[in-house]
Amino acid sequence: MDWGTLHTFIGGVNKHSTSIGKVWITVIFIFRVMILVVAAQEVWGDEQEDFVCNTLQPGCKNVCYDHFFPVSHIRLWALQLIFVSTPALLVAMHVAYYRHETARKFRRGEKRNEFKDLEDIKKQKVRIEGSLWWTYASSIFFRIIFEASFMYVFYFLYNGYHLPWVLKCGIDPCPNLVDCFISRPTEKTVFTIFMISASVICMLLNVAELCYLLLKVCFRRSKRTQTQRNHPNHALKESKQNEMNELISESGQNAITGFPN
């Protein structure tokens, strides 16, 4: 079980996404997951081993490291990527449910004119409308919330996105205020800024996608009201015509049978 499996899960959703959604999935997997796996994990690999405090007091280093890094950057990014990717599964579940219902109706003989066979139903690209639109919009909304929350947690835990090269620590059992040195602070700062920028880009893409979906719905509604305006009394005309037809047929029948209504 690794990032490849998550990629398989999310890749399935790709078919039913908008183009901005497809760009988002690409950015997530290339600029975040891949960077995390091939680069960032190496940089943070020896983080506790090479965290050194200017004291021989046993336990001081452990306590200081725990105080300054309650959760490692790498783990926080991994959790962020997992949480940000999972709302897409809501869409995958909705599509699977829709297909299951369509297949059931097909077996009952209801949708035979729309699909040739069950394989056709599985290959069909589901359009983002109706309840699927709401599921898709909710998944984008949750993605934005998760991204923003993790960025805030990062900022709050580490007092910004910059790693200092020395930290002062005076927690028990350290005998006095002790200097502690982080390993590779500049490289870690560079990668932190890179991951935060990728986060911001993903968030902007999600906001753009949400706006695009809203605009699409507004445009579709305005098109519908326009067609209703162009044929204003269409429905009224139809019902009047039906009434006329009924009257004609009744009078015709009366003429034939000779009985008044």
Next chain:
Amino acid sequence: MSWMFLRDLLTGVNKYSTGIGRIWLAVVFIFRLLVYMVAAEHVWKDEQKEFECNIKQPGCENVCFDHFFPISQVRLWALQLIMVSTPSLLVVLHVAYREGREKRHRKKLYVSLGMMDGGLWYTYLISLIVKTGFEIGFLVLFYKLYDGFSVPYLMKCDLKPCPNTVDCFTSKPTEKTIFILFLVITSCLCIVLNFIELSFLVLKCLIKCYFQKYSKTLKASVCECHNLRYVECGGTGAPPLLQNCHSDSAIKILLS
């Protein structure tokens, strides 16, 4: 042999699960297995190397570490994942058994191999109960072994060969506590999903049985009336108009 093997086995279970069962599988794959592999395993990587006691006495650190961590939390997590995932395989085995039976008798014995009726329903129910039992069992074990779900930064140890009560410091206690809480929350979520699925299955079965009984009594009472008034009875003992009984369509609507 690795976690991929378990993942491939469980993917096969997906076909024969209910909707809630599939949600359970997604939670296990993503929030437990994936988080374990990409994050949790690394947190406990150097746990003994970084476990430090305020003493130079050889052997003291080893003895204290062994006393406080009889089994590492991360190994217990892995065992829990394996034990909790395997009862689902009972369902796959049962379906394979049905397939084998059909092949042996060379005729169609079941409406659908994966349909949850008869013995397969009981197998699914048992697998749910065993899964829930394992989840609760492991949570209780975790709680008893480590006196709660948090990892302290300092532990006092006075076992031999330590000459006196010695301070021992764990590595990354806050990070470990966060991941253990994550494990507990996802475990509880899986327990809740199992209970919901269990209730759903039992209720569905009870409603089905009730309506079948109701339609049988309706047919029997109609048939009695029918015998008093008419000479002929339909093939099933009910008049032809009432053979497509309303209760059958009610069952279909409820179960669809």
